[in-house]
Amino acid sequence: MFPLSKLLSHLIQVGTLDVTDAEGGRHIFGGRSPGPAVNMKLNDARLYKALFFSPELAAGEAYMNGTLTFPDSSLRDFLALVSMNQNRPAGRPSTFHRTIGIVSRRLKRFQQSNPIGKAQQNIAHHYDVGNELYRLFLDDGLFYSCAYFENDDDTLEAAQRAKCRLIAAKLGLRPGQRILDIGSGWGGLAIYLAQMEDVHVLGVTLSKEQHALAKERARSAGVGDRVRFELRDYREIDQKFDRIVSVGMFEHVGVQRYDEFFAKVGQLMLEDGVMLLHSIGHMSPPSTASPWLRKYIFPGAYSPSLSEVFPAVERNRLWVTDCEFLRLHYAMTLRHWHTRFEKNRDRIAQMYEERFCRMWEFYLISAEMMFRTGAQEVFHMQLSHKRDASPIRRDYIVDALHQLKSREAERLK
Numbered sequence: 001m002f003p004l005s006k007l008l009s010h011l012i013q014v015g016t017l018d019v020t021d022a023e024g025g026r027h028i029f030g031g032r033s034p035g036p037a038v039n040m041k042l043n044d045a046r047l048y049k050a051l052f053f054s055p056e057l058a059a060g061e062a063y064m065n066g067t068l069t070f071p072d073s074s075l076r077d078f079l080a081l082v083s084m085n086q087n088r089p090a091g092r093p094s095t096f097h098r099t100i101g102i103v104s105r106r107l108k109r110f111q112q113s114n115p116i117g118k119a120q121q122n123i124a125h126h127y128d129v130g131n132e133l134y135r136l137f138l139d140d141g142l143f144y145s146c147a148y149f150e151n152d153d154d155t156l157e158a159a160q161r162a163k164c165r166l167i168a169a170k171l172g173l174r175p176g177q178r179i180l181d182i183g184s185g186w187g188g189l190a191i192y193l194a195q196m197e198d199v200h201v202l203g204v205t206l207s208k209e210q211h212a213l214a215k216e217r218a219r220s221a222g223v224g225d226r227v228r229f230e231l232r233d234y235r236e237i238d239q240k241f242d243r244i245v246s247v248g249m250f251e252h253v254g255v256q257r258y259d260e261f262f263a264k265v266g267q268l269m270l271e272d273g274v275m276l277l278h279s280i281g282h283m284s285p286p287s288t289a290s291p292w293l294r295k296y297i298f299p300g301a302y303s304p305s306l307s308e309v310f311p312a313v314e315r316n317r318l319w320v321t322d323c324e325f326l327r328l329h330y331a332m333t334l335r336h337w338h339t340r341f342e343k344n345r346d347r348i349a350q351m352y353e354e355r356f357c358r359m360w361e362f363y364l365i366s367a368e369m370m371f372r373t374g375a376q377e378v379f380h381m382q383l384s385h386k387r388d389a390s391p392i393r394r395d396y397i398v399d400a401l402h403q404l405k406s407r408e409a410e411r412l413k
Helices: 004-011 047-053 055-065 075-086 095-106 118-127 131-135 156-171 188-196 208-220 255-268 291-296 306-315 329-343 345-351 354-372 395-411
Strands: 014-020 026-030 033-042 178-182 200-205 227-231 241-247 269-282 319-326 376-384
Touching: 004 026, 004 047, 004 075, 014 075, 033 075, 047 055, 055 291, 055 354, 075 354, 131 208, 131 345, 156 188, 156 241, 156 269, 156 329, 156 376, 156 395, 178 188, 188 200, 188 208, 188 227, 188 241, 188 395, 200 208, 208 227, 241 255, 255 269, 255 306, 269 306, 291 354, 306 376, 329 345, 329 354, 329 376, 345 354, 354 376
Parallel strands: 014 033, 178 200, 178 241, 200 227, 241 269
Antiparallel strands: 014 026, 269 376, 319 376
16 A cells, blocks of 8 residues: 555554555554544555645545545544644654645745636636525525634524624724625625614625625615625725725635735725724644645635735734634534535535535535644734724723624614
């Protein structure tokens, strides 16, 4: 099973991985420290090399193709085992894989090229597969981003509303304000903001499917006169706004375009304006996106290290007036999504195909592990031109949360 056996001997230290190769041979790796026991079957001898040279890409493709199976375990068991071993203090990759990583980082600027036009193609790849798919595993509000769980046993619907409430509190909404939502998705946040305060919201998205449904939902919610959605790139906007919010879009910008992003935000934001940026990041040094994720799920996407974000903010002379980290909340969100996906799996397989279902299973579970035992996290970064554009004590967020909760009882019946 060489050279894969060499990789697994190095990687698996916590728990055990019992592998049956394509010829029926059995290989057991790990056992040095207590942990889960997982079994795996390789049904194609070509995986010995493929998994060694590109572990993430080959594992995802092999699971999709049915050549990587788990007779008495599950994909979740396997990915949890791999994640906890990758992220242990001594879990550094081999010299060979570190070299591959260096080369990949050098190519990062090309992998994340998202100019106007190309950005829309990348978004369409994932978001324009049909709204019906997303209805089958997202919450009722169609929020496709990290929820905020005030309690571990909150429903997904309650947690997504809590996320909207937290963002609204940090924005400090006032009657008559103009708000820009960059990457507005299916419109849930823009609609919520207009329901909570007498504000006017412009939401921009690059997804045709999202745009059409968002307009319909705003009309149905009774805020169509104050919420407008446009199918356009944020870089094409030339108005000024009191508040700007962006949730789950920054991951599609690309590191080499961070200066462009924050420069544009500075142009769009009034002198006493405030922006709230909600994005996935990671607590480790700069790296690259998963090649499997980049190929099958999010072309051109990347979750940055904070050390890649702050310099661009500083170069554009913006104040970071608040920063908060949501660590396990996305793992909890993804677990809800996967549970709902599995509940509707037969229907999704009829709509698409079995391989499509296996691709989404790999995506949802591997993403959960990135947040549960890996290096991923979500951050909220509040930005402004002035150091005192928002209150200088964070108590205002708690006060606003209480006020918004009371308004919800009146306005979201």
